[in-house]
Amino acid sequence: MTQQTRADGRTPDQLRPVRITRGWLDSAEGSVLVEFGGTRVLCAASFTSGVPRWRKGSGEGWVTAEYAMLPRATNSRSDRESVRGKIGGRTHEISRLIGRSLRAVIDVAALGENTIVLDCDVLQADGGTRTAAITGAYVALADAVAWGQAQGHVKPGTVLRDSVAAVSVGIVDGVPLLDLPYVEDVRAETDMNVVVTGSGEFVEVQGTAEGVPFRRDELNGLLDLALAGTAELTSLQAEALAAPAAGFRA
Amino acid sequence: MTQQTRADGRTPDQLRPVRITRGWLDSAEGSVLVEFGGTRVLCAASFTSGVPRWRKGSGEGWVTAEYAMLPRATNSRSDRESVRGKIGGRTHEISRLIGRSLRAVIDVAALGENTIVLDCDVLQADGGTRTAAITGAYVALADAVAWGQAQGHVKPGTVLRDSVAAVSVGIVDGVPLLDLPYVEDVRAETDMNVVVTGSGEFVEVQGTAEGVPFRRDELNGLLDLALAGTAELTSLQAEALAAPAAGFRA
Amino acid sequence: MTQQTRADGRTPDQLRPVRITRGWLDSAEGSVLVEFGGTRVLCAASFTSGVPRWRKGSGEGWVTAEYAMLPRATNSRSDRESVRGKIGGRTHEISRLIGRSLRAVIDVAALGENTIVLDCDVLQADGGTRTAAITGAYVALADAVAWGQAQGHVKPGTVLRDSVAAVSVGIVDGVPLLDLPYVEDVRAETDMNVVVTGSGEFVEVQGTAEGVPFRRDELNGLLDLALAGTAELTSLQAEALAAPAAGFRA
Amino acid sequence: MTQQTRADGRTPDQLRPVRITRGWLDSAEGSVLVEFGGTRVLCAASFTSGVPRWRKGSGEGWVTAEYAMLPRATNSRSDRESVRGKIGGRTHEISRLIGRSLRAVIDVAALGENTIVLDCDVLQADGGTRTAAITGAYVALADAVAWGQAQGHVKPGTVLRDSVAAVSVGIVDGVPLLDLPYVEDVRAETDMNVVVTGSGEFVEVQGTAEGVPFRRDELNGLLDLALAGTAELTSLQAEALAAPAAGFRA
């Protein structure tokens, strides 16, 4: 593979500029504006005491997520799902992915019978919205858990067993690339979203041949890129959580 | 009326800090983040050539609007309308109000057979979301019209006959107040939304007795406040349009 | 303003023939067929003991309304909202308006934990359907309250603090007119619906510039007309309630 | 069978008082308020040139029907189907039955490529709403066909090959009864709706054992009653069509 430069000047194994702004909303128990280049996702964590009926009395909490895009997040306007009266398959799929990813790192027994809902709304989409959403939602979740502990709703101790981050990788013109913006994404032969814990283990691996099927060595090359990328995102999450929340005017 | 101070330190006839940030999205033909204090509404204008079928061949354009709130825009989370599968009455009502307000100042014949859709999504709600939306949407509309003219889709000349802005007024503890935040709004006996053109004429007057009916002199007092407030908003709109678009990092 | 005659021979400040027929249905706790000229609305009040869950234990009752039009109430047939599977914005808006108007005059504590639902179904529409509905619904509500008291569900005493009536006003060819039928309504530059209590105070003022914005003196002229019109409707409501219910064969 | 008297004083083979009021709406091409005792159904026929897409170019017209009940047509209020967002099975079933019954007597070739929609809205329900609807809808249909011929949309000549009427019959306490009101209907062991042409042939026979199955001789007894009842309805339809339309104030 030649170390060619991409349209935005990055090397194949380079992330776009990533920003994680905590405290973007005034009243949510956790809120993050996460940016992967031009992709901007607002992740809001809502903490409520109690759990859905089917989980009552279990002593365990519940974490779920809903993903959506504003109609003009994309280059051309899309109809609202509320106006169409139904949620599309892609939206469902991504909401479920985010929820599973967060549940992989939370200790629901330690959370106790509390519910945290993560709303991930894409304000602007430039590829990688689901991976940005997972990466930002983890930080909002951490803030909501801390809020629950500060308020006494959750017992002190470790509730999040690990952090979790996600990145997209893909093969464009035969070259494996990290963190694809929209212009690369539409040209990718293979597209993969990888969700990885802070300790480097897989939570989800979703690879799709958009055009031609992919070989096992290509799969391996993509996983290498993804693991390096998520390790970097893990550091950025930790930094964001270590600093004071910047808030909306950041 | 005694010139008492409000919880946020304002006088009864004072607006909250208002910010109008143009160019908040990279690809929309017009986009504005409008803030009335803690209320933040993202207004995106989408320009498309052509009109809905029922208007084809008329030589006239069409302007419409859709209003929505993110689930955690408010203090406690609301269910998504897309998940519930239907749009609530309040959402419908406000979308229609925004659309009517903008159509009152646009010359649809001068626009030609083009459509502009205004998406007003409330990112954070602290009272007055519909009036902020109208005020911001007008600016996004002006940018979209200019874009259409720059691209040659719309003929040169005046398309917007006037500007339009809106503000809420209400009576709290017997005192008429301008631009109510949430804490005042829930306590208001009478609540009024007033939409006014740049030249000071009414487009909409919507007054509602929440608790006790209101007298004609009270109505007059509220209209005085509203006309002063919208005159100020008209100036802020003009300033925003005169300056270069600040963009997302403003 | 010259005292010109309208298409139906009325003067600008004259109501259409108004008829309020009580007891139009055999089993509803209150029912009124209200006619404003060719506009006919059937208002049925359904009394049930108990309140919605969110109000239980408050000691207070609840009054709500639903408005709808039969498909052939209008000149050309409209699709049923039940067939389309969703309720339109206009329907939502009017249902909410009727409910708010009635709640402005009812003492929910005196009503006790009982619910009254007002169904306002437009059998024939010739302009002013929402104002006719409010005017008729008040009478049906009064009958349902009386029924509740006669049955011992509601304690004796004053439950309705005042009556409420509504009328439309508008400017056609520069002339302010009272109680617009369809042919005038479609030509109105400004259209206003005004809801007024029996003692002459405002419950709702909803003015909309359909074509050109309106000046403050025009607003004042319209309010003058509306207050005179609702005073007359208040008398007609009182007369109807004083006489025995006429029933369907009236 | 003893010739016992029913709660409302009728003999087993007697219809309730039937009234067919033509011209109840001002603008519909045909409109009838039909009453079978306390059951009141408003039947509006809407004539439009042209046919649904799947029938274009066939040279044939189309007749269809929609049935619905106002929420307070019944003793206790039912939720609106528009609010629930879907149409119930019973509504679907009856709409289809009315449409099929009318199509059995209309010559669609003679109608030409025109569509007539029959809206049958139950204003008050006291048993037999579907049979009243069919009986009234036929008269409204006849008026709409005449309107189409008078306007020149339909060629002169016979479009309706026959008339059609319907009645309910049922077995209560072992006694076959004609035209059941609600109090009898809920107690019927067997319930049958029979649709018959003016010349006495069957269009629909729908018999249902509500409690215990019924024998063939019972079926025959019910059919005897139904044929006598529909013969009487046929006369009343003819009388109504022979007289001038009475209109709303009848």
Add this chain to the structure above:
Amino acid sequence: MTQQTRADGRTPDQLRPVRITRGWLDSAEGSVLVEFGGTRVLCAASFTSGVPRWRKGSGEGWVTAEYAMLPRATNSRSDRESVRGKIGGRTHEISRLIGRSLRAVIDVAALGENTIVLDCDVLQADGGTRTAAITGAYVALADAVAWGQAQGHVKPGTVLRDSVAAVSVGIVDGVPLLDLPYVEDVRAETDMNVVVTGSGEFVEVQGTAEGVPFRRDELNGLLDLALAGTAELTSLQAEALAAPAAGFRA
């Protein structure tokens, strides 16, 4: 009537080959694949303890049914009702018919507070799907009742007062025919579905004139055919229930 032969070689009064295969599913409390010629319906009975809320405390059970067709059950593919987001009138109508037919023979008091849902899914449709569904559903219901008794959820004793079966009859080219396949069904002038108990009494008689109305003697001829056909189906049901369940590999 000449004793002519039909396209598939049957005489007018002959059923198609009927197969009733019990135990087609591994885990349902009752399951039957029923075939009427090329028509194949999978009937699954689901037994659950408890009843819907409105029936609680009555001591009585509940039986209901849902009918549906796979999209490619028919010659050309139909859209899924789940994708269209609503259930069609025909589906509603048949689901209700199956439920009523089964409830006519079950002793709900003997069933106790238990619910049995019959799912009748048409895998392949060649006419008579609703009659095949009723005939098969009865057998699945009998198995589910037996399961409930074997498990001790239902007391020993007679729960099914009788069996129930159904068949279609119709007049094609003036000839009354039993058990119509699709090719005959589309040509039938009159179409009738008849539901009959094991002891030969009627549960439902639904006759429809598709083209021309039918005379009373024709009705009688069709009922003769239907009673002979259902008697035969009653025997086949009894045989199926007497033999061991054949299971999926039958």
Add this chain to the structure above:
Amino acid sequence: MTQQTRADGRTPDQLRPVRITRGWLDSAEGSVLVEFGGTRVLCAASFTSGVPRWRKGSGEGWVTAEYAMLPRATNSRSDRESVRGKIGGRTHEISRLIGRSLRAVIDVAALGENTIVLDCDVLQADGGTRTAAITGAYVALADAVAWGQAQGHVKPGTVLRDSVAAVSVGIVDGVPLLDLPYVEDVRAETDMNVVVTGSGEFVEVQGTAEGVPFRRDELNGLLDLALAGTAELTSLQAEALAAPAAGFRA
């Protein structure tokens, strides 16, 4: 890894008994009943000339899929999606996966402007329904393509560039297992669905940590199992297509 035996007696790398029955429906252009042990999926391919509007004039065809489960396919009954009025996220997700998998091997240019819809309806579910559906749908697709060529709708030549099959793998008690039935699936720590072409390249890799995250070596072990399993399925598909269609009575 010890070569332990599973509950159903299989070794970890052994498929369940697989049966592919072609021609299960009489009229579909391709139809397959595919069984993976107790999992039974009916795959029907519907061929229609023409393509959706957005693809017209492209010269290319379209292949899409819809997946659904009968309500009693599972151990306990699930509500119908048609009754709930909306399609769940899981259904959407699987429908999209099947469609993508088939499109990966079809040459849409060679198909020409024709559409093939694959309906995959789960008659009985015992784990692996989506992988069985893909494996069976490929065979039904091949039959529908052949039908299109035989009818002259599709030009002779290669339309399917390769075959495609799918299998599930997972880690249960630390042991990687092939083709999980329901009892293993619910206990799996990691669950992966792998879609592979006949030539052994990947179309989709979807791995999910249900409980604890998984390491890269575990991922590799699962991929080894999956490639062996899909190679075997590829042979079974080829065998099925080489033999004459067995039909429903197989």
